[in-house]
Amino acid sequence: MNKKPEKEKDGLLRGAKDAKREDEERYRGLFDRMAEGYAYCRIIHEKGRAQDWAYISVNDSFEKLTGWKGVVGKRATEVMPDIRETQPALFETCSRVALTGQPEKLEMFVEAMQKWFSVSVFSPEEEFFAAIFHEITERKETETKLRESMEYFRTVANFTYDWEYWLDNNRRILYTSPSCERITGYNAAKFERDSSLLEKIIHHDDRPLYVRHMREEFQKTEPASLDFRIVTAGGEVRWINHACQRVHDMDGRPMGRRASNRDITQRRQMEQALRENESILTMSEEVAQTGSWRWDLRTKKAVWSDQMFRLFEVKREDFDGDMNRVIAERVHPDDAQAVLEFNRSILTGISSIASLTYRIVLPNGTERTLRTHGKLVRDEAGHPISMTGYVQEVTEWVRVRNQLFQMKRLYAVLSEVNQVIIRVKDLGELYQSICDVIVKYGELAAAWIELLDETLGELRPVSAAGLDVKKWPLPLVNINGEFRQNEVILEALRTSRVATSEDIQIDERTKGLHKHFGKFEFHSLASIPFQSHGKTIGVLNLLSAEVGWFKDEEEIHLLDEMGRDVSFALDALENEKVKRLWEEALRESEEKMRSIFRVAPTGIGVVRDRVLVDVNSRI
Template identity: 25%
Template sequence: MSEEKANELRQQAEARLAAAGDDAPDMSVQDSRQLIHALRTHQIELEMQNEELRRAEQELSDARDRFADLYDFAPVGYVTISDKGLILQVNLTLSRLFGVERGRMMKRRFSSFVAAQESDSWYLHMAAILKGGDAAASPLELTFKRQDGSFMCAVVNCLRVQQGDQVVVRLSLTDISGRKLRDERIRKLSAAVEQSPSAIIITDADGSIEFVNAAFTRLSGYAAEEVIGKNPRLLRSGKMPAGVFEEMWQNIRAGRTWEHEICNRRKDGSLYWDAVSISPLKNEQGDITHFVAIQTDITEQKRLAGEKKKFAAQYRSLYENMLDVYYRTDKEGRVVAITPSCLAQTGYTQEEILGRNVSEFYADPSMREPLLSELFQNGSVNDFEVILVRKDGVCRTVSVTGSLLLDDARQPVGIEGILRDITGRKQTEAELRTSEGRLNMAQRIAQVGHWQLDLKTNRLIWSDEVFRIFELDPACFELSYEHFLDAVHPDDREAVSQAYRQSLVTRQPYSIEHRLLLQGGRIKWVREQCESIFASDGAALHSRGTVQDITSDRSAA
């Protein structure tokens, strides 16, 4: 009790004593001493009681301060609202959570802090609480909008309290935004692992499988329940060296990530390749508790790589053993690549040709201009003939088939092509032309022509002498068996046709003399001889024969 308060009480006591009058009885000395003693004792008791009251008042004040501290600085937000939803009391924690000064929150509707999309949920919950239902026992998750526009998620616990004739609701709000964020991250991580296109295996520190995702089942054929608790070695195909797995354990037990390409075996016994990456997982103390293996199916890539390697070997073999010469030049005409076959065709080795301009090998360098002109005009040339000079000085006729090489901007950067020595072919063609000339001369002298009919395509070929005998222009006459019959005298057509058909049936040659009906009604007699060639199954392939003008013999007879 303060000194000011004590003086005030003393004055009030003296005033009451004066009002009552001084009726103190006469007392002996002994009685006075006893009274004084009693008064002093009572005074001490009062002082002790007063001290106890002061101590109790201090403890009560300290308790109020502690409660205020606990209330204001509790880890959860506290708020008391009226039955109208107005804020009556709020602690500093909730004030900080909402980002609003406590004084500005008083008498404000609590629902103004509830996110718009959840205002209906809060209204129904509050209504149930005010009715005194069981809603108070059910926590509610709500999203609140802070002063800065951000959102927080909290678990709200409510308690309906009767204060005299007034009902209030006390709420506690536990911020779970962090937990919700962690839950969402865990959900995303779980979904990413489960939906990953790569197979994921999680084992304990001893290698026993604790988890596999759906991609593992698709890849290996094993369902999760078939492998949980087992060791991943059940996937081994027996195709990998034992040292591979020893290396794996040495690395991952040392805390290092290990990557390799592994050939595994599916549940159905088929083999597959995967690129595996295994990493250790550690606890807070740095101890390895689990291993995570990520497997990516590379079976198709391995197959394609094998085919590519095989194709490369075939290409290399073709490149090194081809008879024709493949070459490539830059845009200035310098040879940048050429096959080893250049030695046989030109007498030069690859080393002697690379870097030199192709014009140096032409019998006449100006002969390259027509080739370049056609290349730049059409983008390619086919069977373009040029004359090149071998190392020994011999000229050879060469066929060039090539194309322009273009960059991304479609600008020429070089030429590539195939060179084929056709000197022998050209000589053979010349000899054939000489032989054909002689044959044609012999046919003219003997008045004998030859023909051939392809029975699959109905393509008919006549020699020049046959056209002369039939007196037809090769440029104007369309060759076919039907048009041939049109040239036969109408009275002989059936006999000619019958003789040909019969020879196909009997597979025997035939000879027939018949007339031709020429322009102006003139008649010419011919002797036709024919034989046919048959396949092993008896099908006729083609027929060939001769036609001889025998008009003079008929006239003489």
């Protein structure tokens, strides 16, 4: 009997078994070394239905990710008795894959571990399945945070005081804030349905200006602005300050233009009123005979009209004609020298006709602003004999002029802060840029930003312009009561509302710093709180060298708006950061899944809409 064929057959069988064993060991080593958890299981049937599964093998990462040790040979219900109740989707998926052989994926949350997992299940043979999984808790938390942040971002945008909108590259409106209805009378839905409404509501005299602006500025990267009038749904004419800038996605691709429209009707009305007042004042100065005075150069005595006594609140019986005494008793100390120079310029012939605006202080401490015009009178021989002129009160005119000047500066600051918010994406640079533009365009003495350290309860400066905060006694404020050198800042922090001081040099709320403030020309202070996600985290402080700078209601409103703009910027930066984290986590997750797909021990194909779109190397 010839046994050679049988020996050859046995040798082939042994070679095949060795090759199979090497192949299995190679794949076993692969699964043991990978970072993802791996489990190979057999479905257990009872009464014809899948009731459990048994762990045949697991890798080291399985134990690291789950914390379960020694599971090989055990049933799933031994390891996790309530698995069918707490993870029904996992149980059904694994059973179905083992039965059908079709791979599936799912995401699951394990309450006991407080972890999220992404699980890929495939079946190498009938009634068996393999599961490859990795933890995605961080990604899930990032997704949740992103959803919450995006919702908050939209909420903040919806409640901005100005009318904000976004045009795509085809000049269609992608988003407009509800404030459009307050300003125009048209709601956001109408603008989003009809983008041409933006141009239709512009006053016909200003429409060419707007059309040229859109044609010339739309594709430019630099910020642009202009003022124009609109006609509201109710027929009212309003003035708008329009500021816009091109926007890009994270890869630098243009995404259209973001615009902010602010209602400046009140400011324009104030400007018109000032022009009218100036015209009336000019006419009055030419024809008015009230408030007149005459100073006799020979007797050195002055003669006043009745209105002069009313303006200076001097009793006729107490007036002896001594102008030097009037200057000493009534003229504001800071303006007394200017009044003396005014008189001297007329007497010496430097100016034949002169005018001067100055302040007087009444007995009750009230300040009144006057404007005087005077000229030198000569006799027939040309010798000076007297000075004569008239005085008119311009307190209200000066107040309106100063208020308008301040409002213009604050509007300029708000506009520049908005441009900084649009342009700057780094938090530290944002804080410093805000301080810089406030001092530059607001013509203020200084500005600085402080952030709250909740652990210590202290406010600490992070940026400043116009002063060196490193030389200041810090901290100025401790919310726990340990330091209260500046109660104005503390008030803003606690109430989340703008707090002001007309003069920090004498304000009781800043008495702990009076000695330090005396070294500087600082007087008015405004402390503007700002928030991140609805929580006050810091204060923006503005200092003016003028007394009583931050007291007008409209000014306070603009400062409050500035705080909202800063808060909006912080939330926008946070949303951008979360978005980048989420996208990075998503890319890492996709890369892991591609790796698993490539090294799976069985052939896997991906079918979409009944079309095979991808296969791994095993197929």
